[in-house]
Amino acid sequence: MFRGRRVFQVGLGAELRRLRELSGLSTRSVAAKLGTSPAWVSRTETGARKPTAAEVKELCVLYGVTGEPKDKLVAKASDDGGTVPIPADEYADQLANVMTLEREASRITDFGISLIPGLLQTPSYARAVLSGVSVPMRDMELSVSTRIGRQCLLTRPNGPGTRFFVDEFALRRRIGGAQVMRGQLKHLHACAELPKVTVRVVPVEAGAYPGLEGPFAVYEFEAISPYVYIENQKGGIFLTKADETCEYLDVCEQLQALALDAVGSAKLIERIAKELDH
Missing domain, CATH: 1.10.260.40 (lambda repressor-like DNA-binding domains)
Structure with missing residues (x-):
């Protein structure tokens, strides 16, 4: 760690x-x-x-x-294609780590409980999320643009395969109001149709299940062992040792079994978006 x-x-x-x-x-x-x-x-x-x-x-x-x-x-x-230059503070340092892992991974699994994962957020949704955690206005647009810019890996020809698990409550939580949430759900539905993207929804019927402790992301590589990033309010921590990461790899497999399949997930996302129309 x-x-x-x-x-x-x-x-x-x-x-x-x-x-x-x-x-x-x-x-x-x-x-x-x-x-x-x-x-x-x-x-x-x-x-x-x-x-x-x-x-x-x-x-x-x-x-x-x-x-x-x-x-x-x-x-x-030479750092031209390596780690992103960053200011010397801990949160920015962790963000640079995450961006490096995203760029180098062959597969990413991202699990969101209360929020839509950052790689799938719209600008309006991201602003609403950041305003809720009191990000200063001067930093707001930089944070939003950085978050949106990272999403290019979803369509990059040599980019990683990406698998997202999203709790149904995250789809129903009206971050930014009905209009912002409607746009977010439509964007989520569109992302799920990208060739290298899979979006799976864990339905409320699943009850208590592994992973409810908090959001995390798993980065898998072709030549090295996986990394796990556990996000928290102050940034997060990285796990690299096998006895630490194996637990999260197991959770991913359990989520795979609990979540709706891709088709069922897409239908649920579309249904919730339509509910917002009324």
């Missing part, structure tokens, strides 16, 4: 490890060729240290990586 620490090079280190393994080289042989130590190679691959652009270029030569794949790896090391 960690708080406020930036998730440097989540994808870069894993990709370098994959390329090393494809080339048939051990950490010891790579270290010998570069004049460094096996620990240096290992720490680079796990993200414990951030390699420089020059170091990544050397590794690419060693692994036979050229052209666009090489350029992308070097860009990440």
Whole structure:
């Protein structure tokens, strides 16, 4: 578990490890060729240290990586395609972590209890949510634009598969009033039709079920273990150890069994939106 620490090079280190393994080289042989130590190679691959652009270029030569794949790896090391530059405060640091995980994940599962998940919110709904937690007006539009900007991953060609579980009460809670909520539900319905997006509603009939303790998101990767982000009023915490994350992976599977299927969820969202018309 960690708080406020930036998730440097989540994808870069894993990709370098994959390329090393494809080339048939051990950490010891790579270290010998570069004049460094096996620990240096290992720490680079796990993200414990951030390699420089020059170091990544050397590794690419060693692994036979050229052209666009090489350029992308070097860009990440230069922060051009890596972690977003952020101001030095804890909440912004956590937001940068979340954005890094969203960019690097192969699959995201997001569970919302009282609110629609941020990746599915409309600008009007987001403003209503932020006004309810007393975000200063000077920060409101920046927060809203950042939240909406993150949603580009839903339609990005090489973006992650995204699975959202939403409690039915979140659909019925009139954040911002009937008009704002109607627009939000219609947007939610439209998002559910995107190729890489799945929206599943946990109906009120489910009663008490795993996950009611609070919202969370699970980020899964091709080359490293999952990360879990547990959101709270002051930001949130990240879980990285297997004995911590496995509980949330189990909850996701239980939600999968409890929630309405995609078709049933879409019908319920549409029905609740129509109720707002009256």
